[in-house]
Amino acid sequence: MLSNLKPQAPDKILMLIEEFKADTRQGKIDLGVGVYKDPNGVTPVMRAVKEAEKRIWETQTTKAYTGLAGEADYRNALAAMVLKDVPADRLASVASVGGTGAIRQALELARLANPDVTVHVSDPTWPNHLSIMKFMGLPYVEYRYFDNETRGVDFEGMKADIAKAGKGDIVLLHGCCHNPTGANLTLDQWLEIVAILEKSGAVPLIDLAYQGFGDGLDADAEATRLVAKSLPEVLIAASCSKNFGIYRERTGILIALAENPAARDLAQGSMAYLNRQSFSFPPDHGARIVSTILGDDALRADWAAELEDVRNTMLGLRAQLASELRNLTGSDRFDFINRHRGMFSRLGATPAQVQKLKDDSAIYMVGDSRLNIAGLNADTVPVLARAIIDAGI
Template identity: 60%
Template sequence: MFETLKPQPADKILALMQMFREDPRDNKIDLGVGVYKNAEGLTPVMRAIKAAEHKLWEEQTSKSYVGLAGDPAYGDAMIKLILGDAVARDNIAAAATPGGTGAVRQAFEMIKMANPSAKVHVSDPTWPNHVSILQYVGIETVTYRYFDRETRGVNFDGMIEDLKLAAKGDVVLLHGCCHNPTGANLNETQWQDVIALMNERGLIPMIDIAYQGFGDGLEEDALGVRLVAAGCPEVLIAASCSKNFGIYRERTGLLMAVAQDKGLQVVNQGTLAFLNRQNYSFPPDHGARLVTMILNDDALRADWMAELEEVRLGMLGLRTDLANELQRLSGSDRFGFLAQHRGMFSLLGTSPELVEKMRLDNGIYMVSDSRMNIAGLNTATIPVLAKAIIDAGV
């Protein structure tokens, strides 16, 4: 049997991480891996997570299974965090998943089960794993224009033109905030226009929200998701706690199926439980338990929000400092988009050849499409990166 297997293509980001580890240069800079790092290059455990873990260690009396959809209290807490009061709770089915990736995978499985002929329209570019999973589960993928390589902002006119070609029943995959990999996001007016178009053409929105709190704030980053959930008949929402709670390895995610028709909630909830059972049965609970404890405890929640705000403001500061240094070196404001982007990532919009040149000449490691992890910088490395960008002729 095994002799029929073929080598699979290496993951570009994992390969880049390996190259970085093997590079002997002391001044190398890792801007590739999609993980938050502080100024010391560490991914810390958040204070509230530490406190919740200590409390859980003292109080937890069993490690038995939770339900197929996870602890309902976790779903309730996350729905409140993401959707607020945009949709009544009894319109929403929810299931815990192994990370945001698990939520994305289960959403695609639900789409295929509900409408096998549906196409999924994804932004150009999008998180590469979106396309990889869609191809693996056998769903046809169509790209829509999104990133303007001249302005490094959203090509909204192109996006609308392309989505007008989507067929009724197709799914449109949107990033809730902090677009990965570009960092360029829709504004409120654009969200409203997208909602109107989807409703006009009978399209189903799916939102991947993995960075709530990393952009403009917890409430501000949820604006687009809430508008879509309140304004469309049906929506799928895949959420991740990896970044904003810093619990990457705990694999903590949630999939929501929102329907304005309350009568669909029971079937949707049963479908989510069924999909979990077919894939991994009971979802992991440790990370979800910590998130639930933090969101339902006033003191823990306040400390978490304060630390998350420190992280957000720190990344905004790095963006501004890098844009300012590039303006100083270049004598132009053509890199001002870096200060306007939000989240961990920005897309420089340059060629793979120049990305490779920066790696060879300066030890600058970023994904070949020129995606940079802003959180990989600090005050000492910003001037180094800025000079490398200018020297490479970006």
């Protein structure tokens, strides 16, 4: 049986990681992998996470299963962080295996509700979105999003394409810090998207993987909250990997906002059923870390302060890189880097130019020219800026 399996295409980012490790050149720079790194190149454990884990270790008396949906304390605390004013009579939620698991369960839920569903997804988007949909056999179409000339959002193209979504279709949107481009919609533009969805009856699925990494915890959730208050049905997949720094704990949540309490109950039951079919009970350690932090005022304040430091570090690197490139070129054509938000920016370089950065300067980034700002520090920013110019970008 096993000999009948077909080789699977390797993940491009994981391949890039291995290639980077094998590179023996001094001063090599990894801008590919999508994790936050401090100026020393370390992905740290946050102070509040350490303290929460200590408290859990000291007080936990059992490792028995939680419920199929996960612990209510976790789900309620995280839903409140995302939505602030939680509409309890409309809200269903389940803990998931990371944000990726939440996306998969959201798509499974959509297919249960509408076997003929089509997913509308931004061009470009996080590659795993497309990989999951292809594996599931879900039909999808791409809507215009990134303007490679301005390195901003092609908003007119986006609106025209999203308007083609039908009733009961899914429109997958990035809540903030768009991956891979870093280019975000303004709140006024979100209002226009809401109006289009309201007219068509398509259901938004918001991927909120980077809350707190862009403009702040509340500011980054503002668009999601606007959509949640404006439309009768909304799906939200949120991740704790980045903002709590617990990547390996695989901690996420799927939130479904329904039109009425009866539909909410149906969604809650279906989401628990999907968890049962996929992995039975969700992992708890990361969820318990999050609920411990969010449930304690002092821990929450310390966590929020450290998250602000992370966010401001990335904003400072953006400003420094844009300034270096402005000085080298005598133009503002790279100022989009300072306008982008989150860990990523897409330079708009060709694959050949990205290869030149790797070959000539030992600078590694994804082939579509997505670079991880958090892979830089104050000393490597000038190196990258000079290499960008030398590569003809």
